Amino acid sequence: MRRGLGVYVLEDRGDPFLDVRPSLLGVRKGPVASIPVLAVAPTESRQKGLSIAFAAAISALLFGLVLRRHLVDDAYITLSYARNFAEHLHWGVIPDETANTATSPLDVLVLAALVKIVGDAVWAAGVLYVLSVTITFLAVHRLIGPAEGAASGALWALTITGLIELNPIMLSSAGLESTLFVAILAWLAVAAQAKSAIWFGILAGALILTRPDGALFVATLSVALALSIRRWAVACLVAAVIVAAWVIPSWFLLGSAVPDTLIMKRDERPWGGHYFGTGLLLLGKHYPLAVITSVAIPAVSLLVLVAARIMRSSENASAEANGWALRLLIIGGFVHYGGYTLLRPPPYHWYYSLSFSAVTLGAQVLLVRRYGAALPLRFLAGALLVVSVVVLAMNSHTQFAPISTNWQSSAQAEQMAKNVAEIIGRDRVGLDGEIGAVAYYCRCEIIDDISNMSNLNGRIGHHLAMSTGLSHPLLSLNYRHRDLTGPLLPEQYFLAATVDPSGHPWSWPATSPWRGIDYYVLTGPFKR
Numbered sequence: 001m002r003r004g005l006g007v008y009v010l011e012d013r014g015d016p017f018l019d020v021r022p023s024l025l026g027v028r029k030g031p032v033a034s035i036p037v038l039a040v041a042p043t044e045s046r047q048k049g050l051s052i053a054f055a056a057a058i059s060a061l062l063f064g065l066v067l068r069r070h071l072v073d074d075a076y077i078t079l080s081y082a083r084n085f086a087e088h089l090h091w092g093v094i095p096d097e098t099a100n101t102a103t104s105p106l107d108v109l110v111l112a113a114l115v116k117i118v119g120d121a122v123w124a125a126g127v128l129y130v131l132s133v134t135i136t137f138l139a140v141h142r143l144i145g146p147a148e149g150a151a152s153g154a155l156w157a158l159t160i161t162g163l164i165e166l167n168p169i170m171l172s173s174a175g176l177e178s179t180l181f182v183a184i185l186a187w188l189a190v191a192a193q194a195k196s197a198i199w200f201g202i203l204a205g206a207l208i209l210t211r212p213d214g215a216l217f218v219a220t221l222s223v224a225l226a227l228s229i230r231r232w233a234v235a236c237l238v239a240a241v242i243v244a245a246w247v248i249p250s251w252f253l254l255g256s257a258v259p260d261t262l263i264m265k266r267d268e269r270p271w272g273g274h275y276f277g278t279g280l281l282l283l284g285k286h287y288p289l290a291v292i293t294s295v296a297i298p299a300v301s302l303l304v305l306v307a308a309r310i311m312r313s314s315e316n317a318s319a320e321a322n323g324w325a326l327r328l329l330i331i332g333g334f335v336h337y338g339g340y341t342l343l344r345p346p347p348y349h350w351y352y353s354l355s356f357s358a359v360t361l362g363a364q365v366l367l368v369r370r371y372g373a374a375l376p377l378r379f380l381a382g383a384l385l386v387v388s389v390v391v392l393a394m395n396s397h398t399q400f401a402p403i404s405t406n407w408q409s410s411a412q413a414e415q416m417a418k419n420v421a422e423i424i425g426r427d428r429v430g431l432d433g434e435i436g437a438v439a440y441y442c443r444c445e446i447i448d449d450i451s452n453m454s455n456l457n458g459r460i461g462h463h464l465a466m467s468t469g470l471s472h473p474l475l476s477l478n479y480r481h482r483d484l485t486g487p488l489l490p491e492q493y494f495l496a497a498t499v500d501p502s503g504h505p506w507s508w509p510a511t512s513p514w515r516g517i518d519y520y521v522l523t524g525p526f527k528r
Contacts, residue, residue, distance in 0.1 A: 047154045048141065048154055050154075051137065051141070051154040051155075051157065051158055052134060052137065052138070054158065055133055055134050055137040055158060055161060056130050056133070056134045059129060059130045059133040059134070059165070060126070060130045063125075063126040063129045063130065063174065064126060065396075066392070066396050067126075067129070067171065067174040067175070067401075068122055068123075068125075068126060068174075068175075069399060069410065069411075070398070070399055070400050070401045070404065070406075070409070070410060071122070071125070071174055071175035071401075071410060071437075072172065072173060072174070072175060072176060072350065072401065072404065072405075072406065072436075073406045073407070073413070073434045073435075073436035073437055074176060074348075074350075074436055075125065075174070075175025075176050075436065076175070076436030076437040076439065076440040077093055077101070077102070077435065077436045077439070077440075077450060078102065078104065078107060078108055078111065078175070078176065078177070079111065079121040079122060079124075079125060079175070079440055080092075080093045080094070080121075080436075080439050080440045081093060081102045081108045081111075081112075082107075082108050082109075082111035082112040082114075082115055082121050082124065083112075083115055083121040083440075085108060085109070085112040086111075086112040086113075086115035086116050086121075087115075091253075091254065092451065093435065093439050093450060093451040094439055094443075094444070094445055094446060094447075094451045094452075095443065095445075096445060097445070097447075097451060097452050097453070097489075098254065098453065099260070099450065099451055099452065099453055100250065100254040100255065100256050100259055100260045100453070101259055101260050101261050101264070101449075101450045101451075102259060103177070103211060103212070103259050103261050104176075104177035104180075104181075104209070104210050104211055105209055105246050105250070105259075106177075106180075106206060106209035106210045106246075107128075107176075107177035107180055107210055110128060110180070111124050111125060111128060114127050114128055121440070122175075125174075125175050128179075128180060129174065129175075129179055131183075132179040132180045132182070132183040133161065133165050133179060133183075135183040135186075135187070136161050136164065136165070136179075136182055136183045136186050137157055137158065137161040139183065139186035139187045139189070139190050140157040140160045140161050140186060140361065140365065141153060141154060141157035142190050143186070143189060143190060143193065143326065143361075143365045144156055144157055144160075144365055144368055144369065144372075145369070152372065156368045156372060156381075159364075159381050159382075159385060160360075160361065160364045160365060160368070160381075162385050162388070163297055163301075163360055163364060163381065163384055163385060163388070164182060164357050164360050164361060165179070165182075166385065166388040166389060166392060167293070167294055167297050167353070167356060167357070167360070167388060168287075168290040168291075168293050168294045168388065168391045168392070168402035168403055169290070169291075169294035169349055169350075169352055169353045169356060169402075169403055170182075170353045170356075170357065171392060171401060171402055172290070172349055172350070172353075172401035172402050172403040172404060173349065173350035173353045174401070176350050177210050177211060178350050178353045178354060178357075180210055181207065181210045181211055181214065181354060182354070182357045182361075184203055184206050184207045184210055184214075185207060185214070185217055185329075185354075185357070185358060185361075186361060187199075187203055188200065188203040188204060188207055188217070188218070188221055189221065189325050189326065189328075189329045189361070189362075190325075191203055192221045192222075192224035192225065192325040192328065193224070193324075193325035193326075195224065195225060195228070195231060197225060197228075197230075197231040197232070197234040197235040197238070198234065198235075198238060200221075200222070200225060200235040200238075200239075201234065201235040201236065201237065201238025201239040201242070202238055202239075202242060204218040204221075204222070204235065204238075204239040204242075205238065205239040205240070205241070205242025205243050206242065208239070208243050209242070209243060209246055211354070212258060212259070212262070213336060213339065213340070213354070216332065216335050216336045216339050217329075217332040217335075217336060217358065218239065219335075220328050220329075220331055220332035220335050221325065221328050221329065221332060222235065222236075223328055224324055224325050224328055251478070251480075251481060252481055255453070255479060255481050255482030255483070256478055256479060256482060257478050258478060260453075260456055260460070261450075263456070263459060263460055263463060264449060264450075264456070264459075265343075265345045265346075266463070267459060268345060268346050269346070270344075270346060271346050271347060274346075274347055275341075275344040275345065275346065275347065276340045276341055276343070276344060276345050276346070276347050276351060277340075277341040277344070278347075279346070279347020279349075279352075280295065280347070280352065282347060283347060283349060283403055286403075286513060286514060287402060287403045287404075287513070289391055289394075290391050290395070290402035290403050291403065293387050293388060293391050294352070294356060294403070295356070296384070296387075297356065297360055297384050297388070298333070298355075298356045298357075298359035298360045298363070300380070300384065301359065301360050301363035301364050301367070301384075302330065302359055302363045304363075304367065304377075304380060305363045305366055305367050308367065308370070308371060323366055323369065326361075326362040326365050326366050327362065327366070329358050329359075329361060329362035330358065330359050330362035330363060332358050333354075333355045333356070333357075333358035333359035333362070334355070334359070336354055336355045336358065337352075337355040340355075348405070349403045349405065364381070399411060400512060400513055404512065404513065404514060405514050406434065406512050406514065407433060407434050407497060407510050407512055407514070407515050407518065408434075408509070408510035408511060408512055408518075408520075409511070409512065410437055412508065412509060412510060412511070413434075413436075413437035413438055413441065414437065414441045415508070416438065416508040416510075416520055417437065417438045417439075417440070417441035417442035417444075418441055418442070419506075419508065420438070420442055420444065420446075420493075420495065420506075420522060421441075421442045421443065421444045423493075423506060423522065424444060424445075424492065424493050424524075424525075426444075426445070427445070427492035427493060427524075427525065428445040428446075428447055428489060428490065428491050428492055428493070429444065429445065429446050429447065429491060429492070429493040429494065429495055429522070429524070430446075430447050430448070430491035430493070430494040430495070431446050431447065431448045431494075431495050431496070432448075432494070432495070432496040432497065433495065433496060433497045433510075433520060435448050435450050435451060438495075439451060446495070447489055447491060452489060453482075453486070454486045454487065454488050454489055455488065455489075457482075457483075457484040457485075457486060458484075460479060460482070460484055461484045463475060464476060464479065464484075491524075491526065492524055492525045492526055493522055493523065493524030493525055493526070494522070494523050494524060494526075495520055495521070495522050496520065496521060496523075497510060497518050497519070497520055498518065498519055498520075498521050499517075499518055499519070500519070501519040501521050504521040504522070504523065506521065506522035507519050507520065507521045507522070508520045
């Protein structure tokens with residue numbers, strides 16, 4: 001806001017990046033509303049500042065006291081990439097082997113920058129978590145717009161941000177790129193609502209570099225720009241330039257334009273007969289309350305929105321005019337969910353968090369815009385938030401997230417990794433199990449498909465040989481600069497999960513609600 005001599009004038013310009021202008025006379029043509037400067041501007045600014053501080057403080061306490069103790073194992077893969085890049089400009093899970101299995105290059109790069117500042121990758125993840133939650137709050141506040149008063153708008157923005165971030169499935173994705181993804185997605189919706197082609201393109205490129213499946217949301221939200229071919233073309237060009245800034249170096253230097261995890265996910269078998277489409281049933285067997293709550297937040301939000309539209313007319317005409325970006329965001333959530341259902345990967349829980357967050361954000365902001373003053377809506381939002389907090393509180397004393405597919409706790413993995421590092425020294429150890437936390441705490445030469453390209457080359461070659469139709473030239477082009485003939489690295493030790501550690505001199509417990517009681521055993525050294 002800039003200060004004038006008389007009043008601030010709110011103009012319905014359809015542009016949330018510029019919605020307040022000063023007027024010396026307090027008179028303008030068109031649908032405007034004049035508000036005394038001293039009565040509104042300081043109050044709104046103070047309320048927004050307090051809300052930002054509150055969101056940052058709560059998210060910092062949440063990560064510091066709870067979330068950092070039970071990060072999902074895959075988060076440690078990202079943290080290893082970030083630490084190695086920050087310390088050695090090396091792209092890989094382990095110090096001496098290059099890899100291309102970081103699904104989110106933008107997340108790794110941002111974390112690496114934060115590691116240089118705070119000195120520790122886990123705490124860097126905490127800083128990024130706080131920043132992402134705060135940025136999401138600001139986007140939600142912008143999306144709500146002037147439909148609510150200063151205090152009410154800020155309170156609703158906090159509530160909606162809480163419904164997104166305190167969803168058990170989002171809490172269980174802490175340390176991964178999910179929170180950053182949602183922050184960028186929320187601002188992409190702001191840019192789509194404003195029909196700002198440049199900002200849309202920048203945010204679209206950032207979203208795709210955060211996760212490749214972000215392209216599904218980008219394609220859906222780009223419909224908001226489709227009425228202007230020029231805007232749409234500019235947005236596409238800007239997004240393409242940003243994505244190319246990573247994809248082209250990756251193609252030449254890492255041997256693949258896209259992360260190798262895309263090949264790995266195609267080969268993965270279902271978990272207990274469940275792919276993504278039915279995976280919530282499997283997760284629900286292990287974590288019923290957390291999964292039900294995770295699904296209920298977006299589902300109830302959307303059902304109430306639909307019911308309200310059927311039963312009563314809109315309370316806010318301007319919300320109708322500016323609501324298309326939010327409707328497209330909800331549609332994007334369903335497109336994302338449907339895309340994963342068709343691809344049939346295993347039911348990694350963080351895949352669901354992105355779809356659920358999009359639907360929750362879109363539905364809740366539309367509800368607030370239209371019926372924000374309605375007491376039933378306030379009761380509903382409060383009830384959903386309370387249930388999420390209850391699930392968090394019930395789980396806060398454990399070593400695992402509300403929904404966890406980890407094979408062992410982070411504390412168990414840390415202890416085992418440090419013991420393994422002492423035993424093997426500078427030798428190389430193969431792995432059959434989860435590599436994330438073990439590689440992060442061991443800092444040793446631990447080898448599997450995620451940490452070493454040579455292990456994955458055979459699978460890539462098999463896919464190239466078996467591919468037909470359009471997939472063959474696409475795969476051939478993607479791996480054009482990759483040497484697939486390199487030999488497998490020899491291993492002097494091998495670390496594997498088992499149910500019976502008897503007869504092994506080196507073994508460690510691996511217990512979790514997901515797998516029950518297992519053990520890791522270390523065998524070797526083998527003859528060189």
